[in-house]
Amino acid sequence: xxxxxxxxxxxxxxxxxxxxxxSAYAGRGALLAGGLDLARSxxxxxxGLIDITGLGLSYVREEGGGLRIGATTTxxxxxxxxxARRYLNGFLPEVLHRVAALPLxxxxxxxxxVVSAHPWADIPTVLVALGAEARWxxxxxxxxxxxxxxxRKPFRKIFRQAVLTEIYLPPWxxxxxxxxxxxxAYDVALLNCACGLGIEEGKIAWAQVAxxxxxxxxxxxxxxxxxxxxxxxxxxxxxxxxxEVRGKAEVRTDxxxxxxxxxxxxxxxxxxxxAQAAEKAVTGDG
Amino acid sequence: xxxxxxxxxxxxxxxxxxxxxxxxxGESLLSLLRRLGMKSVKSGCDTGDCGVCTVLVNxxxxxxxxxxxxxxxxxxxxxVEGLGDVDDPHPLQEAFVEAGAVQCGFCTPGMILVAYxxxxxxxxxxxxxxxxxxxxxxxxxxxxxxIVDAVLLAARWKREGRWR
Numbered sequence: 001x002x003x004x005x006x007x008x009x010x011x012x013x014x015x016x017x018x019x020x021x022x023s024a025y026a027g028r029g030a031l032l033a034g035g036l037d038l039a040r041s042x043x044x045x046x047x048g049l050i051d052i053t054g055l056g057l058s059y060v061r062e063e064g065g066g067l068r069i070g071a072t073t074t075x076x077x078x079x080x081x082x083x084a085r086r087y088l089n090g091f092l093p094e095v096l097h098r099v100a101a102l103p104l105x106x107x108x109x110x111x112x113x114v115v116s117a118h119p120w121a122d123i124p125t126v127l128v129a130l131g132a133e134a135r136w137x138x139x140x141x142x143x144x145x146x147x148x149x150x151x152r153k154p155f156r157k158i159f160r161q162a163v164l165t166e167i168y169l170p171p172w173x174x175x176x177x178x179x180x181x182x183x184x185a186y187d188v189a190l191l192n193c194a195c196g197l198g199i200e201e202g203k204i205a206w207a208q209v210a211x212x213x214x215x216x217x218x219x220x221x222x223x224x225x226x227x228x229x230x231x232x233x234x235x236x237x238x239x240x241x242x243x244e245v246r247g248k249a250e251v252r253t254d255x256x257x258x259x260x261x262x263x264x265x266x267x268x269x270x271x272x273x274x275a276q277a278a279e280k281a282v283t284g285d286g
Numbered sequence: 287x288x289x290x291x292x293x294x295x296x297x298x299x300x301x302x303x304x305x306x307x308x309x310x311x312g313e314s315l316l317s318l319l320r321r322l323g324m325k326s327v328k329s330g331c332d333t334g335d336c337g338v339c340t341v342l343v344n345x346x347x348x349x350x351x352x353x354x355x356x357x358x359x360x361x362x363x364x365x366v367e368g369l370g371d372v373d374d375p376h377p378l379q380e381a382f383v384e385a386g387a388v389q390c391g392f393c394t395p396g397m398i399l400v401a402y403x404x405x406x407x408x409x410x411x412x413x414x415x416x417x418x419x420x421x422x423x424x425x426x427x428x429x430x431x432x433i434v435d436a437v438l439l440a441a442r443w444k445r446e447g448r449w450r
């Protein structure tokens with residue numbers, strides 16, 4: 001790999017310098033922390049690379065039961081962090097151990113996963129289910145938005161003139177689970193699902209359900225979340241979920257799997273993930 | 287931004303030796319290391335998927351094909367050449383020979399470096415743990431059984447104090 005046309009590699013010392021460099025390159029500069037996506041999907045229009053690993057954005061901090069994660073935190077740093085292990089009883093490490101291979105987790109950053117937000121990726125689906133909020137800075141100031149809302153905007157264009165600084169995960173009183181269907185453990189998901197459930201007095205009090213790699217990026221199934229509230233989390237409900245999702249899931253064909261196959265398995269995947277989340281919510285295991 | 291040169295120089299440590307090397311701004315670490323004679327670092331998929339270009343940066347296994355050379359400024363880079371050689375092999379290299387884990391050898395340096403990071407963190411891994419840890423490094427010859435055996439053998443040697 002060699003990016004042609006790169007005139008300078010910069011090491012930004014603070015957010016202001018990174019923004020100033022982005023502005024000077026007028027769209028022909030790119031930020032990098034892990035650098036994986038730039039290396040794997042080279043842009044021919046680039047003239048400048050701006051390393052932001054010196055900005056002090058590698059951290060995992062607890063705040064009111066939630067987590068503030070610096071954008072340049074690698075997936076390995078996140079899954080090894082004591083704060084992440086405490087959040088939802090270790091849900092994040094459980095997920096991240098299944099995302100990519102170790103050397104890629106050593107390079108890839110959570111911020112990179114948000115800025116790239118590949119439709120087939122697992123992390124966007126998990127962040128959507130968790131109600132994650134992205135925080136970024138551009139020349140007009142600081143901004144924040146739920147990731148699901150951010151990804152409905154032209155977010156790649158936004159981050160050509162902005163620095164993603166932090167991802168915030170809110171506190172939840174319940175259980176979360178994640179499942180993915182792949183040809184092998186190391187392959188890109190053919191379909192993935194992240195679910196959270198809160199259970200009070202034997203009934204579902206709230207639900208977060210995200211289905212991704214459909215092949216669209218992870219999206220919440222609002223109709224299902226609403227329908228689950230007040231129901232008993234049992235086999236009867238999961239059978240209903242299987243049928244409803246199979247009928248309503250918005251899936252289509254891509255080079256990895258057919259829409260028919262995705263439709264046939266989506267209901268089972270969502271029901272299975274919900275059942276796991278319910279078990280964790282009841283046992284207080286995440 | 288003008289027509290600045292595409293060449294830059296950085297300090298970093300390569301196998302324990304401080305280096306001050308010239309590189310293109312968009313050059314990969316894989317390309318730089320091979321130019322510097324580190325031929326254990328192989329070029330495979332060039333997308334980070336196969337693992338034959340794996341090196342250690344500050345003790346962490348990374349893909350050198352998807353790392354820009356300029357990213358290792360001020361960091362410690364380790365290749366298999368830094369672990370040992372034919373005359374003085376590292377115990378982990380000896381374990382690969384002892385277990386018969388090497389066939390064509392193309393994947394072996396990457397396997398050894400990923401295993402090295404594992405054993406630095408955990409010298410009593412389970413066979414399942416070794417398989418999971420190595421799962422991103424592909425081998426087209428061995429079927430992986432002997433590679434897992436080699437890492438478990440090296441782990442035993444490390445627990446017995448046969449390590450450096």
